Amino acid sequence: MRSVRRATVAAALLLAGLFGIAAAQESVPPPKQEWSFGGVFGTYDLAAAQRGFQIYSEVCSNCHSMRLMYYRDLSGIGLNEAQIKAVAASVQVPVGLNDQGEPVNGPGTPASRFKSPFPNDLAARAANNGALPPDLSLIVNAREGGADYVYGILTGYQDPPENFKLQEGMNYNEYFPGHQIAMPRPLQDGQVEFAGGAPNATADEAHDVVTFLAWTSNPELVERKQMGIRAVLFLTLMTGLTYAVKRKIWAEVH
Amino acid sequence: MAGLYKSDYENPVIRWIDTRLPIFSLMQKEYGTFPTPRNFNYFWNFGALALVTLVIMMATGIFLAMNYSPNTGLAFDSVQRIMRDVNYGWLLRYTHQNGASMFFMVVYIHIFRGFYYGSYKYPRELLWMIGVVILLLMMATAFMGYVLPWGQMSYWGATVITNLFSAIPVIGQTVVTWLWGGFSVDNPTLNRFFSLHYLLPFVLFGVVFLHVVALHITGSNNPLGIEVKTPQDTLPFHPYYTIKDSVGLCVFLIVFAVFVFFVPHTLGDPNNFIPANPLQTPADIVPEWYFLPFYAILRSVPNKLGGVTLMFASILVLFVLPWLDTSPVRSARFRPLYRPFIFVLVLSLFALGAVGAHKPEGLWVVLGRVCTAYYFLHFLVILPVLGVLERPLPLPESISRPVLGPPGGGGPMPAGAAAKPMEKS
Numbered sequence: 094m095r096s097v098r099r100a101t102v103a104a105a106l107l108l109a110g111l112f113g114i115a116a117a118q119e120s121v122p123p124p125k126q127e128w129s130f131g132g133v134f135g136t137y138d139l140a141a142a143q144r145g146f147q148i149y150s151e152v153c154s155n156c157h158s159m160r161l162m163y164y165r166d167l168s169g170i171g172l173n174e175a176q177i178k179a180v181a182a183s184v185q186v187p188v189g190l191n192d193q194g195e196p197v198n199g200p201g202t203p204a205s206r207f208k209s210p211f212p213n214d215l216a217a218r219a220a221n222n223g224a225l226p227p228d229l230s231l232i233v234n235a236r237e238g239g240a241d242y243v244y245g246i247l248t249g250y251q252d253p254p255e256n257f258k259l260q261e262g263m264n265y266n267e268y269f270p271g272h273q274i275a276m277p278r279p280l281q282d283g284q285v286e287f288a289g290g291a292p293n294a295t296a297d298e299a300h301d302v303v304t305f306l307a308w309t310s311n312p313e314l315v316e317r318k319q320m321g322i323r324a325v326l327f328l329t330l331m332t333g334l335t336y337a338v339k340r341k342i343w344a345e346v347h
Numbered sequence: 348m349a350g351l352y353k354s355d356y357e358n359p360v361i362r363w364i365d366t367r368l369p370i371f372s373l374m375q376k377e378y379g380t381f382p383t384p385r386n387f388n389y390f391w392n393f394g395a396l397a398l399v400t401l402v403i404m405m406a407t408g409i410f411l412a413m414n415y416s417p418n419t420g421l422a423f424d425s426v427q428r429i430m431r432d433v434n435y436g437w438l439l440r441y442t443h444q445n446g447a448s449m450f451f452m453v454v455y456i457h458i459f460r461g462f463y464y465g466s467y468k469y470p471r472e473l474l475w476m477i478g479v480v481i482l483l484l485m486m487a488t489a490f491m492g493y494v495l496p497w498g499q500m501s502y503w504g505a506t507v508i509t510n511l512f513s514a515i516p517v518i519g520q521t522v523v524t525w526l527w528g529g530f531s532v533d534n535p536t537l538n539r540f541f542s543l544h545y546l547l548p549f550v551l552f553g554v555v556f557l558h559v560v561a562l563h564i565t566g567s568n569n570p571l572g573i574e575v576k577t578p579q580d581t582l583p584f585h586p587y588y589t590i591k592d593s594v595g596l597c598v599f600l601i602v603f604a605v606f607v608f609f610v611p612h613t614l615g616d617p618n619n620f621i622p623a624n625p626l627q628t629p630a631d632i633v634p635e636w637y638f639l640p641f642y643a644i645l646r647s648v649p650n651k652l653g654g655v656t657l658m659f660a661s662i663l664v665l666f667v668l669p670w671l672d673t674s675p676v677r678s679a680r681f682r683p684l685y686r687p688f689i690f691v692l693v694l695s696l697f698a699l700g701a702v703g704a705h706k707p708e709g710l711w712v713v714l715g716r717v718c719t720a721y722y723f724l725h726f727l728v729i730l731p732v733l734g735v736l737e738r739p740l741p742l743p744e745s746i747s748r749p750v751l752g753p754p755g756g757g758g759p760m761p762a763g764a765a766a767k768p769m770e771k772s
Contacts, residue, residue, distance in 0.1 A: 133609060161427050227621075231427075234612060235620035270630075310620075313430065313437040320438070321608020325601060332597035339590045346385065346582060 123238055123245025123268045126300070130240075130307055133322065136315045137308050140291075142170040145305025148285050148298055150180075153229060156221060156276075158209035161230035162309055165203040169312050170305070177203050184208040222262045224275030233303070233310040240307050242268065247299035250278040377563055382581035383588050384569035386746050390464075391567070391588075392595030393457040398555060399596060400450045405548050407443040415495065417541035419534045422497035423622040441611040442603075447489050448614045449603050451637035454485065462689055465677030466568040472669035474561040479665045481554050486638070486662075488547040491540040493635060494532075498619030503632045505532045505540070511645070514652040531625065572677025573742055580746035631706065639703030640696050644722065646707050647715040657719065664726045671726055673734025681740040685733055688725060695721045 129138035146167065149159070164181035172180070181201035186208055188199035201208065211217035218225050227235075236242045245268035253265035253272070263273040280298045287293060291301075308314075354365035354372060365371045414433050416425040429436035458478070461467055467475035494505045509526050513519040528535030566575060575581055582588070606614065614636060618629045634642050644661050648654035664671075679686045695718040702715040 161424070161431070166431070231620040235617050237617050239617075317437060317441075317608055317611075321604060324604045324608060328597055328601045328604060332594065332601065335590065335593045335597050339594050342586050342590050346587070 120270045120272075121268055123241045123249070126241055126244055128240055128307070129304065130311075130314055133318060135318060137170065138304055139171040141301045141304040142308050143172070143305075144285075144287050144291055144301040145303070145308075146170060147287065148280070148302040149229070149305055151285055152279055153302065154207075154210060156210055156217070156226040157229045158211070158217075158226075159207040159230050159309060160209060160228055162207045163203070164201060164205055164207065166309075166312060170308055174203075181205055222275060226276065229306060229309065231310050233307045235310075240303050243306060244299050244303045246274070247280055247302070248296055377584075378589075379583065379585045381563065381584040382566070382575070382578070383584045384567055384575055384580060384746055385582045385587075386569050386571060387567070387588065387591070388570050389591075389595055390456070390460040390570075392592055392599075393453050393460060394562075395592040396453045396595060396599050397450065397457055399599075400446060400453055401548070401552065401555065404443060404446050404450060405552070407439045407446065408545070408548065410439050411443055412545060415541075417495065417538050419497060419537055419623070422495060422537060426496045438607070441607045445603070445606040445611060445614060447492065448635070448637065449599075449606070450485065451489070453599070454482065455637070458482070459693065462692070463679045464568055464570055465572050465672070465674075465679070467669045468672065468675075468677050469669070470565045471561075471568060474558065474565060475669060476666055477554060477558045477561055479662065481551060481558060482665075483662060484547055484551045484554060488544060488551065489635070489637070491544040491547070494537065494540045495544060496619060497537065497623045499621045499623055499627075499629050500616045500619040500632070502532060502623035502625065503629055504634055505536065507632050508634075509536075511651075511655045511658075514655040516652070568677060569746060570678060570680065571743060571746055572681070573746060576745045577747065633704055636700065636704075639701075640699035641703075643699040643703035643715045644719045646703070647712070647719040657723075661722060664723070668726065668730075672730045674730075674737060674739065675734075676739040676742065681742055682733075682737055683740065684737040685730075688729055688733070691721065692725045695725075 129135060129141065149157075164177055167177050167180065168174075181203050184201045184205070185198040186201045186205045187196055189197065191197045211220065214225055233239050233243055238245070246266060249267035249269070251265055251267055253259050257265065257272070259265055260273060263275060264277055265272055266274045280295050280302075282294050284295075285293055285298055291297070311317075351366040352369040352372065354362050354369060356362045356365050356371060361371055411429060414425065414429045414436065416422055426440065429440050431437075433439075461475065461478070490504075490508060494501045509523055509532065512526060513523045515522055524530060526536075527533065528539060569575075616633060616635075633639070641658050641661060645654045645658040648657055674682060674685065676682055679689055698714055699718045699722070702711050702718065705711045707715065
């Protein structure tokens with residue numbers, strides 16, 4: 094048995110070493126943040142998510158689409174039916190054909206998808222110096238580092254170090270791979286005014302909008318974790334019971 | 348008279364059926380009274396766990412298929428619709444997605460059990476070979492399933508892996524075009540992968556049935572690796588092993604649940620949350636963790652055909668393992684030289700996994716080659732030679748002796764078996 098343990102320890106050390114080497118080669122990891130939705134008991138801070146939706150609407154949605162989201166989904170961050178209808182009605186979306194068979198636009202409904210800023214990718218590139226602003230529906234899941242990474246990007250704008258050659262129209266960002274990002278700094282101190290007077294420094298805004306984006310990426314998270322706690326508790330109880338029965342059944346043969 | 352089966356059942360309904368179709372007698376014989384070695388440890392849970400996982404995968408998969416659209420324009424969004432709008436769709440999908448990882452984890456431990464206790468040796472060679480067929484079918488199914496969500500890694504993984512067949516001399520490119528159903532991975536590829544991904548698990552289930560039939564002919568191996576000699580060496584499968592498997596199943600389900608409910612993305616790749624884009628190659632194309640060691644073997648050879656050959660050979664060599672291992676002793680407990688080597692093999696497979704996850708540069712290339720070399724050396728050279736050189740420890744007389752006999756008596760006892768009665772007191 095001792096040789097097994099020694100081999101396991103040796104393997105663990107070797108593997109830790111290997112991953113250490115790997116980590117050193119990659120770009121700057123964004124610092125870890127405290128998130129309301131982190132951990133086993135995490136839930137979304139709905140006030141932050143609602144402020145985040147305001148930031149998305151006022152800032153991000155000028156360039157970034159969110160095509161997997163419907164206005165009805167906003168009930169997930171605590172908006173009531175009237176609020177959702179009002180939000181949806183504030184945009185014009187295609188609502189079908191008129192009597193002459195021509196496509197017509199009308200106010201959105203809760204069943205409408207979030208309105209995209211551009212009709213297609215080509216139009217988006219044309220308006221953004223050739224770069225395509227990625228769809229944000231799943232952005233927190235779609236990036237290594239998740240919420241911390243997105244927060245890092247939003248707060249990581251700096252002056253480039255000396256000797257760093259920044260290409261025309263690009264911006265320096267500490268946490269973007271290669272440090273050259275086409276997106277100009279999106280959030281400034283005090284840029285978005287919140288109704289309740291919540292703090293709105295860049296870091297606060299970034300924190301709120303990332304909470305919102307984490308929710309759009311994983312709207313099932315709260316339900317999932319709460320079900321998970323019950324499932325694990327139940328299974329632990331079952332393990333104990335089953336093990337007790339096993340001991341009883343096996344008692345006579347040992 | 349027309350032959351009715353002689354049934355022992357009293358209940359008239361069961362008896363009526365059982366005399367005509369003796370499934371009750373069969374189940375009683377194979378899963379009730381089936382004589383099973385009395386000394387299994389918890390490694391012997393993993394076959395049952397694998398079967399349960401297969402059933403979970405098929406059950407969740409059938410419901411996912413009801414809501415999935417195998418079309419390049421719809422696949423990604425239909426998976427997200429399952430995640431967001433289908434009732435408990437996220438649960439079905441996370442269970443299925445993480446279930447694939449759980450399946451490989453369980454099966455890899457099951458295979459390690461076979462390595463360590465020599466379960467592949469006479470008379471269980473065919474049982475082992477059927478197991479290797481199961482592994483190959485699992486790999487094909489998992490690969491095609493990974494393509495279905497049509498994310499970036501789905502698309503590029505499919506491109507890389509199907510392109511491996513272009514290494515076949517002369518007909519390679521034709522074969523690849525035939526596999527794709529076109530000139531690149533596209534809608535026909537997605538359609539056939541969906542169809543086959545639905546079909547293969549049923550084939551797999553059939554082969555698992557053969558695996559179990561073969562097992563019930565030879566009987567199970569056991570930690571001592573010696574054959575059952577007397578009825579004293581065995582216990583009926585039920586209730587002794589049904590309850591022991593249940594304990595293992597509960598613990599396994601806890602691990603499964605932790606992945607599904609708390610860290611469902613840990614084993615996946617963030618790139619697969621980006622819809623497939625044939626015009627943009629991701630920085631790294633990495634397979635799922637369970638393929639990483641084989642991916643590392645593939646890349647350890649600078650020649651494409653050589654790499655592909657070696658990768659397939661790394662699985663195919665398992666088919667002849669029963670004849671490569673020349674030692675008559677099964678369990679590593681009694682093989683002082685084989686025992687360290689099996690841990691070196693496991694270590695090299697873990698290292699190959701790490702190699703597969705990284706760009707083939709610098710140290711990783713060297714490590715990949717060393718471990719690949721060891722992998723084949725282990726099977727092709729070390730195992731045949733060990734059987735000749737090694738002096739195995741004396742084997743216990745029977746399974747029941749070291750378990751029932753007084754400590755210190757009844758011949759040499761393996762450390763593990765001797766420790767057990769003491770833990771109980």
